[in-house]
Every structure is written in C-alpha cells, then in structure tokens.
Amino acid sequence: MKRTDLSKLPCSIARTSNLLGDWWTPLVLREAFFGTKRFDEFIKRLGIGRNVLTQRFSRLIDEDIFVRIQYQDKPPRYEYHLTEKGRALFDVLAAMIRWGDDWLAEAAGAPIELIDTASGKIIKPMVVDAKTLKPIVQRNIEVRKGPGFPSNLKPR
Amino acid sequence: MKRTDLSKLPCSIARTSNLLGDWWTPLVLREAFFGTKRFDEFIKRLGIGRNVLTQRFSRLIDEDIFVRIQYQDKPPRYEYHLTEKGRALFDVLAAMIRWGDDWLAEAAGAPIELIDTASGKIIKPMVVDAKTLKPIVQRNIEVRKGPGFPSNLKPR
Numbered sequence: 001m002k003r004t005d006l007s008k009l010p011c012s013i014a015r016t017s018n019l020l021g022d023w024w025t026p027l028v029l030r031e032a033f034f035g036t037k038r039f040d041e042f043i044k045r046l047g048i049g050r051n052v053l054t055q056r057f058s059r060l061i062d063e064d065i066f067v068r069i070q071y072q073d074k075p076p077r078y079e080y081h082l083t084e085k086g087r088a089l090f091d092v093l094a095a096m097i098r099w100g101d102d103w104l105a106e107a108a109g110a111p112i113e114l115i116d117t118a119s120g121k122i123i124k125p126m127v128v129d130a131k132t133l134k135p136i137v138q139r140n141i142e143v144r145k146g147p148g149f150p151s152n153l154k155p156r
Numbered sequence: 157m158k159r160t161d162l163s164k165l166p167c168s169i170a171r172t173s174n175l176l177g178d179w180w181t182p183l184v185l186r187e188a189f190f191g192t193k194r195f196d197e198f199i200k201r202l203g204i205g206r207n208v209l210t211q212r213f214s215r216l217i218d219e220d221i222f223v224r225i226q227y228q229d230k231p232p233r234y235e236y237h238l239t240e241k242g243r244a245l246f247d248v249l250a251a252m253i254r255w256g257d258d259w260l261a262e263a264a265g266a267p268i269e270l271i272d273t274a275s276g277k278i279i280k281p282m283v284v285d286a287k288t289l290k291p292i293v294q295r296n297i298e299v300r301k302g303p304g305f306p307s308n309l310k311p312r
Contacts, residue, residue, distance in 0.1 A: 006183070010267035012256025013249050017182040020252075026173040027162070033294055085259045090294040091283035093169050095251035096176075100168025103241045109303030111166035116285075117296050126286035127247035129272075129279045133289045136281060138189055138246040140273050147265030 037079040094125035193235040250281035
C-alpha cells in the first residue's frame with residue numbers, strides 16, 4: 001500500500017502528521033525526552049525491533065529532529081540527541097498527554113504525571129492562545145489562507 | 157507487518173498515538189473541525205480513497221470520536237459529527253499546527269491561519285501549564301508514576 005506524501009500539503013497538521021504518523025515515532029520522542037540516548041536503551045525500554053528503530057532514527061535525523069553523536073571510538077558507538085526542533089515537539093506530546101489523560105485514562109487517573117523539578121508540583125498541559133492565554137474554543141475559530149499558502153493552489 | 161497495539165500501554169502518548177497514528181486520521185479531524193460533515197465531501201476535500209475513509213470512520217466511531225447521524229431517509233444518508241471527546245482533540249491538532257508553523261513552514265509564513273471569529277484576531281496556539289499559564293520547559297520536567305499506572309508493571 002502506497003503511503004501518500006503529506007509533507008507537501010499546505011497544512012501544518014498534514015506535515016506534522018507525516019512525521020509523527022510513523023507508529024513508533026512519538027514513543028521514541030517520549031524516551032528521548034525522558035533522557036534515553038543510546039540505541040540499545042531505546043530498544044530495551046520500548047520493546048521495538050532494531051530494524052524499525054534504525055529506520056525511524058534515519059528519518060528523524062534527515063528531518064533534523066535528532067543528531068547522532070559518537071561517544072566511543074573502538075568500537076564506534078553513538079548517542080541520539082534531540083535538536084532544538086526535536087525538543088520543541090514536546091509541546092505536541094504534552095497536548096497528547098493531556099487529551100489521553102482526560103479521555104483515555106482509567107478511572108484511577110493518569111498513568112504518568114509530569115512534575116516540575118523546581119517546584120515539585122504536577123504540571124498539567126493546556127493549549128491556549130499565546131496572546132490572551134485563554135483556552136482555544138474550536139467553535140469560535142475559523143481558518144483562512146496564510147502567507148505561506150501556495151499561490152497556485154485554491155484554498156478551501 | 158503486524159502493528160503493535162499501543163492502546164494498552166500505561167502512557168497517554170502511546171494511547172493517543174495509537175489513535176492519531178493512522179495516516180489520515182488527523183486530516184479527517186481537521187476537515188471535521190473546518191465544518192465538513194458528509195462522506196463525499198470528506199472524499200472530495202482530502203482526495204482520500206472511499207475504503208480508507210470508511211475504515212477510519214468505523215474506527216473513530218468505535219472510539220467515540222465521531223457519531224454517525226442519518227440526515228435523509230430515501231436513500232439513507234449520514235453525516236459524521238464530532239463528539240465532545242472528538243472536539244477536545246482540537247488542542248492536539250492546535251499544538252501540531254504551532255509546531256508545524258514554527259519548524260516546517262516556508263519562509264513566507266504559515267500556510268493557514270486560525271482566526272478568532274469574535275475578535276478577528278489571529279490565534280497562535282501555545283502549550284502551557286494549566287495552573288501557572290507558563291510555557292512548559294521540557295528540561296525542567298520529570299516523570300513519575302501516576303495513580304492510573306498498573307500496579308503489576310514496573311515504572312521506568
């Protein structure tokens with residue numbers, strides 16, 4: 001089955017889906033955010049196949065989400081570090097955590113909690129408008145062509 | 157290739173990925189948020205195959221993201237409406253829009269803009285902590301077992 005290339009569509013949802021829609025990618029990112037750096041540790045923590053992980057890292061390095069850094073000479077060994085672009089994806093995962101906690105969690109509550117290391121308090125992600133800091137009410141939003149919309153395409 | 161079932165893992169990222177990781181699902185949601193309701197209109201707007209869309213809707217109805225509502229008797233015709241759980245996914249898409257706009261957009265700018273219909277102003281999604289309304293700094297976060305973490309599993 002041929003996978004449609006969503007990366008060329010004039011839509012940030014399509015482009016981001018194209019990257020995160022690889023089954024394991026959000027979990028590889030999760031592990032990286034939790035501090036995992038070495039190939040074998042990703043394998044162990046995720047129970048993912050070596051081939052699948054190699055393929056994911058190859059793509060994520062191409063996309064400038066991870067960089068591969070050699071930490072040992074003989075034999076050569078590498079660590080996988082998030083780039084700034086990769087670290088910025090934490091917000092997308094945080095929004096997923098919030099929705100999953102609200103709608104997919106057991107009655108007992110969230111499976112994991114995010115703790116602010118400085119205050120010791122639980123962090124609960126929320127998506128707001130950057131200017132007003134108010135939650136975004138989907139019913140009150142409309143969409144229009146932005147400056148980066150291709151001039152040869154018709155907007156909906 | 158067998159797809160691992162991520163829905164049973166004690167992790168809201170895994171569970172949400174399991175749902176959104178279907179290639180077309182975020183775009184079906186996007187169309188629904190933009191007001192599309194009818195099967196043929198989804199087909200037309202997304203250029204998606206009928207089989208694929210049928211399969212996505214079947215899953216998304218099972219997961220209580222959409223409900224199917226009959227709007228015509230002869231022949232029977234249906235609309236697909238978002239549930240409250242489905243509408244709440246807008247925040248995840250909003251976080252994807254922000255990241256895609258910041259990191260995947262052309263130099264010209266964002267391909268689309270979200271406009272608040274009341275104020276006419278552009279909405280820029282941002283992920284913050286619900287209590288402090290401050291951006292979440294990934295480096296200052298640690299993760300711990302929450303109340304919904306299965307007692308028979310070892311946390312990392």
